[in-house]
Amino acid sequence: MRSYSFYFDFLHRWLLLFQSLPLVIRLAIIVISASLLGGLIVYLIICTHHIKRNHYKRLKQQILPAIENMVLIKVIAHPHLDEMPAEALTLRIQDFVNLGFVSKKYKRKIFVACLRTLKRNLKGKEGRLIRKLYLDLDFDKYAFKELSASHSYKPLLALNELVFFEAPDPEGLIGRLLYSKNKYLKEKALEYIFKVYKGNVFEYFSQVTAPFTKWEHLHYFDIITNRKDGTLPEFSRWITPPYNESLILLCLDFTTYYRQHSAAPAIIELLQQSAISTELKCKLISALGQLYESEALPVLLDLYADEKNILVKGAILKALSNISGNETLSFLKQSFKKEASPFLKKHAARSILEIEGPEPVMDTLLEEATDAEDINALKHAMSPLIKYY
Amino acid sequence: MSPENFFHPVLKIYENTIFIYCLVIFAVQILLMILARLEIRRNVFVNKFWDIKEIEKSAVIPGISVIAPAYNESSTIIDNVRSLLTLYYPKFELIIVNDGSTDDTLQKLIDAYSLIEVDYSYEPAVLSQPIRGFYKSTNKAYKHLLVIDKVNGKCKADAINAGLNAAVFPYFLNTDVDCILHRNTLLYLIRPFLTEQKRVLAVGAAIRMVNSSHVDGGLITGLKPPRNIWARFQEMEYIRAFVMAKVGWSRLNAVPNISGALGLFDKEVVLNVGGYDPGSLGEDMDITIRMVKYACRHKFDYIIKQLPQTLCWTEGPETLRVLKRQRVRWARGLWQLFWRNLHLLFNPRYRATGLIMYPYTFFFELFAPILESIGIIYYIVQISSGTLPWTNATILLIFIYCFSVFISTISVLYDQLVFHQEKYKKLSEVIGIALMVFIEPLLYHPFVLYCSLTGYLSQCTKLKPVWGNMQRKGFKSDSEPPVTDPESSYDFQA
Incomplete structure (x- = not known):
């Protein structure tokens, strides 16, 4: 008790001394104390951050060779890989479970990261077999669980994983994310729809209201042109003013990629409207050129005569090389x-x-x-x- | 009224004003610290889920023109160009502007890259000194390379303008030929242009010192912190400026400048504002401000972004003479720019730039060296007259010292949080840099203060500016000894 009162008296005396100091000095002392304490904490964080990172690195170095070795033997060098489709092959899942990396979260994450790297580098049957391994190990179930996590970044990372492995979504959980307020989630969910959903994914175009970013444009173009299934719609449906400009630009890329000559009248009609941006105008002209549309010649020549914008004029001259x-x-x-x-x-x-x-x-x-x-x-x-x- | 009675309240007011001035600086620093943390958190996360390599696969990706002026770079030009040619991006051109070098820079390029002169037709959209010739390589491996030989314009702005006139792509990267860029620089920098709904005018990233690192064939093979104390101070200063302050301002969409060493720009907007101003001493800050003014006057939403990742390494001055010349020029550029753009001050038309960043930089960065010097003189007068309240004065000095140390230490931590795989591997190296914060305010800061005052004074007295011919020592190579180039290259503002 005596020692406590000693400390109490000591603090009390300091407090009285502190109160007697001018305001400026009191504030300065507070800032000094906070800075010293803060600085010390920062040094501790730097050290622990470094130690944690090294620990993770070491762990990764221990686990990765075992996973890669197993994947190499059981998946990539699968004896029946050339004989039947990857989806029909049977993988000995127990061998992977026995590695002991599936049940523990941090080890599982390293496992999934390893599968991602392998799938990215391996195309064709091997890549599809790695996807099958991911699904057979039920890794997608953990990712689906994380979709409903309250942490703002966790659902997105989980969704990213599901999109990458093209995990099936029988309950339509991802479809619901199309209406999410989080723009990243919404974007990824749409990517999933374009990439994984069977059937007519293009119906979504008719519902698009918000403009696409340039990245979405590039990405959706690549995903859709890489799809092997389904029938293609007439993209000219969306090359009309009610639809937003970014969608029209995307559809123009599809039109030229799939050589849909039937879109030419819609393109010419839109080109003749005055209230369109320079970017769209140039793209429409370029599309006519790429479609080798000789019927568009008089329209382009008339437009050239009236046009003042040098970029549009340049686009016309460039397009004419194909006509x-x-x-x-x-x-x-x-x-x-x-x-x-x-x-x-x-x-x-x-x-x-x-x-x-x-x-x-x-x-x-x-x-x-x-x-x-x-x-x-x-x-x-x-x-x-x-x-x- | 005796003089003592008159001066006492005046001095009291001065002391309190300075104290409040310090508190405002500290408050803004804390705000920037918080904003930078939020921005870094988002950036680290986006890098986790956004696979940068996906861009390279795209068939419709926008092209980028990389413009790098070179002046008397004979000793390092071949490796430097090779380094820039290794940039990883599916659609880019590299434009090297030989800005009237007096050495054999051009001849070395011609020999090393099998260049021949070609007829090149272009629209001179912005002013620059006359072009003497365009060179393309006959070797298909260097098909992306275009070399422009022009009359010396005595500044980097003129050389960049020449490159801009010949550039064919909608975006251009402004860099220095002696900068070593991260292989994925273009992929990182183009991302905001693609992912933002608003128009992105420019994107910058962090820059660091390459002094003491191992560089082979224009590529970094071993990253080491600078051994030279002045370069080490600059490393610390760059971490604070690029990883904390600018990233914090970026969160408010009020980045003061995109560094001349590394910045990706929207070419159309740069051309619309008339390109770089050869008369400006701080051309990078000048172009950023003019782009903001353009966007605000044309009433469109814009973004200028600063990424916290280090994507560029450059050689910092290691001698006080060269460092002084660089800093004096920066100070002159700052002084010139602020008096030219006074109409921005508290002007709501220029949004966060006019209302927050510009007033803060004007009152608390431009004037800080002046007020600081008055404070030092005041202290000296008080000491000599024996009126200095030693205890309080010491506490106030410790107060400023502790806070600056704290802010710098936080910057080191932030730097560790982003892009750690590209940083120093050993904890001792990180701590070594972090410990610099304790001596920086005592040794480096007074020097910078002196340079700033010299710069302001020469700008006010209209002394002829000396363009920063940066003395490059060359890089430590695994195979070759360091080269010494007495006079070469431009410098840039951090």
């Missing part, structure tokens, strides 16, 4: 001579080259050209070292 014919050629030659912009001259020259080849038109143009800029543009277009973008 050959005398009318196109004379228009391109005329544009090359008439236009003052080196950018447009270059595009016109390049398109002439694409249509006619380097001889004899280009040589004639080169002989006729007197202006240094014209000669430069022609030589630029003809140079095999300059890649045309």
Whole structure:
């Protein structure tokens, strides 16, 4: 008791002294104490962080060879891999369970990470067999459980895993995430739909209201073009003004990728509308070019005459390289001579080259050209070292 | 009224004002610390679930033009270009702008990369010194490389403008030819441009010192903290600036500048604001501010982002003479920029930049060296007159010292939380850097303060600016001894 009162008196005296100090000094002392304490904690965190990281690294080094070895023997070198589809093969799951890495969470995570790396690097049957191993080990069940976790990042990581392994979702849990407020979850759920759902996934396009980001555009394009099943819709359905611009841009990519010539009227109709952005206009023109749509020639020539934007004009000249014919050629030659912009001259020259080849038109143009800029543009277009973008 | 009676309340007001000034700085630092933590947390998480390699597979990915000016880089140019050519991205071009080098930089490039002069037609959208020639490689392995030879413009801005005129892609990376970039730099930097709904104007990332690291053929083979004490101080300073302050400002969408050593930009916006200003002494901060002004005047939502990952390594000055020249130029650039853009101050039209970042930087960074010097003089006067209250004065000094040490230590921790696989492997190396925070305020800070005041003074007296011809020592190679290049390269602002 005596010792406690000693400390109490000591603290009391310090408190009185502290209270007698000016406000500025009191504040300074508080900041000093907080900084010292904070600094000490930070040093401890740096050390523990480093130790934890090294521990995880060591653990990984211990576990990984065993997993990789087992996967190599039992999965990649499966004796019947060439004889039947990967999904029909039987894997001896007990061998993997016996490794002891399935029941413990942190070891399981290393296991899943290892399977991910292997699946990413192995295509075809081997890759599908690794997916089967993931499903047979019921790893997807743990991931489905984490979908409902309250932690904001856990469900997303779990969903990411499920999308990667294309785990089936009989209860439609992922479908419900399409209406989530979390944009990442929503985006991943849509990716899952495009990647895994059987049937007509394109119906979703009609419901899209929010614009896609450029990343979604790239990603969905790649996923859908890699799908082997299902019938393709007429993408021109969505190339109309009620749909948002990002969806139209995506559908234009599909149209050209799948060579849907029937989309040309819809593209021309949209192109003739005044209230469209430069990006969309250029994309529509480019799509007509890639579809080799000769019917679009008068529309493009009229548009060129009225257009002031140099990027749109450039896109027209570029698209014309795919629509050959005398009318196109004379228009391109005329544009090359008439236009003052080196950018447009270059595009016109390049398109002439694409249509006619380097001889004899280009040589004639080169002989006729007197202006240094014209000669430069022609030589630029003809140079095999300059890649045309 | 006696002079003593008059001065006493004036001095009291001054002391209190300075104390409040310090508290505001500390409060903003704490706020930035919290914001940076939130941003880093998000960044670490996004890196976990977002597979960066997925981009490379895409057929419709946007292209990037990498623009790197070179001035008298003869000794290192071949390795530097090779390093930049190893960048991992499916669609990019590398534009090296030889800015009128007086050595054999161009000839070395021609010989090493089988270059021949080509006719190149381009639209000069922004002003630059005349172009002497364009060079392309006959070797298909270097098909991405374009070398521009131009008349020296006496600044990096002019060289970048020349590169911009020839660039074909919608995004461009502004870097220095002697910077060593992480292999996936372009993949990391393009991500915000693709994933954000708002228009992204520019993205930067952290930059670090490569002094004392092992570099072979333009690639880092062993990362080590700088041994030279001045380079080590700069390392600490860069961690604080890039990993904490800028990332914190990024959360508020008010990044003060995207460093000239590494920044990916929206080319269209840069061209619309007239490109880089060769008359600016801090061209990187100048372009960032002009882009913000452009976006605000055209009333579109924009984002300027700073990533906490270290994606670029550069050689920092190791001598006080070179360091002083660099810092004086930075201070001049800051002074010039702030007086040019006074209309931004507390202007709601320029959103967070005009309302928060600009006023803070103006009052608490631009003026800090001036107030600090007045404080030092005040202390000296008080000591010499015997009126200094020693106890209180010491407590106030400890107060400032402890807080700055705390903030710097937090920065080291943040740095450890992001991208740790690319950092120093040993705990002793990390602690070694962290311990620098204790001597930095005593040794390095007074030097920086002196440089800032010199810079302000030369800017006010309109002395001719000396462009930073950064002295490069060269890298420690596994196979070759370090090279010494007496006069080469530009420097950039952190």
